[in-house]
Amino acid sequence: xxxxxxxxxxxxxxxxxxxxxxxxxxxxxxxxxxxxxxxxxxxxxxxxxxxxxxxxxxxxxxxxxxxxxxxxxxxxxxxxxxxxxxxxxxxxxxx
Numbered sequence: 001x002x003x004x005x006x007x008x009x010x011x012x013x014x015x016x017x018x019x020x021x022x023x024x025x026x027x028x029x030x031x032x033x034x035x036x037x038x039x040x041x042x043x044x045x046x047x048x049x050x051x052x053x054x055x056x057x058x059x060x061x062x063x064x065x066x067x068x069x070x071x072x073x074x075x076x077x078x079x080x081x082x083x084x085x086x087x088x089x090x091x092x093x094x095x
Contacts, residue, residue, distance in 0.1 A: 011092050013090055020082045023086030023088050024061050024073065025077070028072055029073050032068060032072060034046040034069070037049075043062065043069065044087065056074035060088070061086055063085055065085040
């Protein structure tokens, strides 16, 4: 199972009309602190590591202005919008 976590790839969700990054507006399952290891990595990468460590996480928001900027989703959000300080990532193939 640990090997699968290392192979997980996340993809930025974008609006098809102009490529703008989308943000999930639905409530997250969890809001968590950043992954403590890899302190030099970009925060969005550290947030992705938190998602890969959570068995049920298939989606996450990275919100650069929040105190706990990593929002994990154990379900597929359905409401999205463009927000300048937020990016939503999903595991490819999730419908």
